[in-house]
Amino acid sequence: MWRVGVDVGGTFTDLFAWNVKTGERRTAKVLTTRRDRSEGVVNAVEKANIPFGEISHFMHGTTTATNALLERSFPDVALVTTDGFRDTIEIGRQHRQSLYDPYQKKPRPIIPRRFRFTLTERMGAHGDVVTPLDTARAVEIAKDIHQLGLQAVAVGFINSYANPAHERQMRDILTEHAQNCQVVLSAETRPVFREHGRFTTTAVRAAVLPVMKSYFDRLAEQFANRGFTGALLTLKSNGGVMGVALAKDHPEELIESGPAGGVSYAAYLSQTCEHERLIHTDLGGTSYDASIVENGTGLVTRNYELEWEIPIVVPMLDIHSVGAGGGSIAWIDDGGSLRVGPASAGSEPGPACYGLGGTKATITDANLILGRIQPTLGGKMELDVEAAKRALQPIADTIGLSLLDTAEGMIRIACENMGQAVKMVVLSRGRDPRDFAIASFGGAGPMHACFVAQAMNIPTVVVPPYAGVASAFGATCMDIRHDLEEFFYAPVSGVDMQTITRLYEQLEARGRALLAADGVSPGDVVIERSAQMRYIGQTYEVDTPIPGGKLDDSHRAGIVSGFHHEHRREHGVSSDDFDVAIVSLGIKAIGAVPHPPMEKQAIDQANKKASAAGARPVYFSGKWVNTQVYSGQTLTPGASLDGPAIIEYEDSCTVIPPGCSARVDGTNNLVISVETEAELDEYSTEHALVDSH
Incomplete structure (x- = not known):
C-alpha cells in the first residue's frame, strides 16, 4: 500500500509517495488548478500512476485556508461579544507596524463591524458571574443573524477562558433561533487569556469553517469516486497531521499547513546528514518560507500573525514567509x-x-535568460x-x-x-545564522540557495534528493498530533503540584481520545507536557518542558531551572532574582506513524570527481562562464564537483556559483560549501567568456 503526501502551492502541486511493502518511491509535479485546487491534487496522483484504491494514507498540505483569509474570500460571518468589546478585533493592541509612517493602514478585520453584535454579560477573571447574560438581547441577536443568512458565528465573551458558561448559553440560543448556522466558542477554540488573540482566532475559525468544509468535501468525493478507502489526513500548522473530519471543525490549525511539510522534511534531513541545526528554506512559485530546525524538530511559536495585528494564538511552526518565488513579477x-x-x-x-x-x-x-534553466525542464x-x-x-x-x-x-x-526572511526567523529567536546550514527546498530553491547563504554568511547549503517535492515528502514523515492547552495561573513557588497533575491528566485523556478517533492504537501514543511560563511581571511567556507522571514538590526546582534554561536560550538572559509563574498548561498528544526509511549508502573514500553530462554558458556576475551540467540522479555518495555547475534533478535544479564546491554525502544529499562574495567575483573575472556570446 502507498503512503502519499501532497503539497498544494500557489503555482505547483507536488506529490511524493512511497510503498510500505516494496519501498518504491514516486514523485509528481503538476500545475495548481486555482478554480478548484482539489482537481490539481487528483491530477498529481494520476500523473504518479498510483491507483486510488491502493493508497492507505493520504497526507495533504493545503494553503486553501490561508488564501481565503488573506484574500477575504470567505462567506460573511458574525461575532457576538460582551458590551464594550465590539471593536477589539479591529483596534487590536494599538501597535504600529511602521512607527513613522503616517499613512499606514491596518488590514481589514476578519469580521466587519456591521456583523459584530454585543450584549450585556460579564464573567470575572476568576470565573465568577459578575453580570448575568441578557437572554432577551441574545435571542434578538440570534434572530438577526438568522435573517442575515450568515453561515457561521463566533462567540467571544470577556474572561470566558475562566468560565465558559455564558458562551455555552449563547450557543444554545443561537442553535434554537439561527438554525443552519455553525457556532464557534472562544473558550473551546483556545481557552487562554488576552481577549484580542482569543477573539481573532475564534473569528478566523468561524470565517474559514465553510470554506474548508466545502473544499474537503469536494476532495473526499473525488477520491471516493476513484476508489479511495484509506485515511484522508491534512497537515497542521504545529507540525503534525489530523483527520479531515476533525480538520473541518478546526481550520485555524491549518494556516501553515502547506509549509509545515517542508519543516518536517528538514527535521527528517537533520537525522540523516551531518548538520543537526538547519535553516529550512522553501522556494516555490509564489512564496519563500524560512524556519529553524533544532534537535530534530521545528521551533514552535504562539505569536503568529496572519497579518499585522491579526494574531492566531494556536501553536504553529515558526515559519516566516515572503512573497518571493519563481513566479515573482x-x-x-x-x-x-x-x-x-x-x-x-x-x-x-x-x-x-x-x-x-x-x-x-x-x-x-x-x-x-541567464542560462540557469534548461529550456525543456x-x-x-x-x-x-x-x-x-x-x-x-x-x-x-x-x-x-x-x-x-x-x-x-x-x-x-x-x-x-529571501535573505531578510532568513534573518528575521533566525535573529528573532536569538540564533546566530553562522551556526546553521541552509536546507534548500522547492523547485526553485536550490537555484538561489547559495546566493542567499552568501548574503547571510552561512557557510553550507544542503540540497536533498527530493528538494523539488520537499513539502510533499515531509508530509509522509509527519505524525498525527494534537496540541491542547488549559489556562492556569500560579507562581511556581506556591503551586499545588497535585492540582497540576490532575489538569495534565485531564488534558492527556482528551488527547488520547482525539488520537483514538484518528485510528491511533494506544501503544503508538506519545504524550509530551509543557507549560507557558514567565517571570512575574513579564508580558510574554516561554514554552517550558514539564516532566511526565505524578508531580510533587521534588519537581519544583527542576521546573524553575528548566524555565531559566529556555528563557536564556530564547532571549539570551535569565535571572534568579525574580519569581517564576505558570500561565497555562499544555500537552502534545502524538500518534507515531511509519516514516520513509533512510536511504544510506557507503561513501567511496576516494575523492572522485563527478562526471558532467554536458556544459553550457551561464551568466554570473556580469560575465558568461562555461558551466558544467550534471544529472542529479547519477551523482553517487562520495562524488565531488566544483562550481560553476548546474545540477538538474527531476523536480528541481541546483545552481552552484563560481568559487563554490559540492560533494554528495551518504544519503545522496548535495552538500555545498559557499564562498564569500569577493571570492566569487574574483573567480568570475578569471574564468569569464567573451561578452558577445
Missing part, C-alpha cells in the same frame, strides 16, 4: 528602482516563458526563451541596463528579500 517603483514581488504570476497565467498567456517578467524568465515542458526576453526588455529599457544585467539584478534583489 519584476516592476519599477515610483522612484525608478527595480523591484521584484510580492505579486506572482502563479500557475495561471504563469511566467511569460510558460506560454500560457503570461506577459510580465518573472524570476523564472530571468533564470531562463528535462522534457516536462517547453520554455519560450524569446517570450521571456520580450517580457524583460521593457523593464531593462526603463532602468537603462542590458537585458542580461536586468535579469541578474532581478535574481540579486529576490535573493536579498
